[in-house]
Amino acid sequence: MASSQEWPQFRGRHAGVAPDDPTLPDTWSETQNVAWKIDIPGRGWSSPIVWHNHVFVTTAINVRQPKQALLATEAYRGASTGGTMSRRDLVKDSDEFRWVLYDIDVATGRVRWERVIYTGVPSRPVHMKNSYASETPVTDGERVYVYLGYVGLFAYDMNGRLAWAKPLDAKNTGNDGYFYGGGASPALHDGRVYVVNDNEEHSFIAAFDARTGAEIWRVARDERSNWSTPYVWEHSLRTEIVTVGSRKVRSYDTTGKLLWELAVGTTLHTPTPFASNGILYVSSGYFSDPKRPVFAIRPGASGDISLKGEETSNAFVLWSQPTASATYPSAIVVGDQFYTLLDRGFLTAHDAKTGRQIYGRQRIAVEAGAFSASPWSQNGKIFVLSEDGDTFVIQVGSEYKLLGRNSLNEMSLASPAIAPSSLFIRTATKLYRISKTAP
16 A cells, blocks of 8 residues: 555645645756756656665657757647647657657656557647646556556556556547547556546546456537546545546546536636545546636535536535636645645635635746646645746745745656655656666
8 A cells, every 4th residue: 555655646635735844855957956866768748656775657659750850938838729739739640659668767757667658659649738648647656557648548567567467449629629638647546547538529437346447337418628637535435536527527436436516617727626524526628618617525415516606605515716726737735725736827815614805816927938747745845846847836825925946947747756855756758766876
């Protein structure tokens, strides 16, 4: 089983909140407090995950052009797909790619092993800001489970041996005729791997046996494209698999039975749901949507718990805010405060129990760009990583205060991972281990 010291999945075990660790530095640069940094070939926006002395990360490498040129970060914002993506990002979907899983030694940065998961020409294009390897792996310490929407679901043991492979058809994901690619990571619980694939063809949630890869059940979803990772919500009443789409929040039991649903009504969805102090938090919306709601939900719901008319709460919706969601970063609860990192460089804070606004939009810094990575917290501070590779350090509390800025000077979209005395940050071409520990 994972301890609180491990980071075995997207955003870790506690939705971005790590145990306090006085040995973890608050300041770093490309050279300061860097235990090691290594080049990661290709392009991938999946997050690193950590288990004991293993760091796992995936990437997709263009065989013909393994070193893809990066444009200025601004060029990727709001860009379309298809031909524009091929010309400007130098990723042509007619090229052959290698999807690779790396196992990296935490102490040294040495690549312990690498495995080519799949080789082939991508069957679908991808948004130029996305990658062909944006889904984060998950591990239980016995195997590493890799889900790639373009390829399928795979399991490797800790020595790099392929345990099983489950090829899955690639589906079109996008909006208004554009193809955006994948992004939703798998979830792991009690010997099952859960996958949500919301797309333009046939959306579904499915459960797979973690030991064999056999499909246990699959349920169709009335959703179009979304990129939210499912969340396994364990509470005193039961275990739920919570999913968020642009149409509805839906919760399933471990057999695939629908437990409850909540109408959302946004154009697309990315943030991942999570629970803190017994309450489930859900955010949904695109920055231009008139509704970008956040909901706080009590355990034990059943049936349709949608808000009606001007309601902001009901028997199971503890509170809601109609326009408080970010587009890409998932929110975070630290103590009794719910923080939202807005994509365009603002932070908001609400009371996690009541939804009362503590402070409205605070510009993180005049020079801060856009944000895609989700925030994390440790030692009474919140850390937010911009797309430009700048991490801003913010105090936890009722007043906004910027404490510092740490720059790696390269595009960064992946959410970091934290392990004892170490922070792992992935940029477009590198993986850093930030630590006060000498190399």
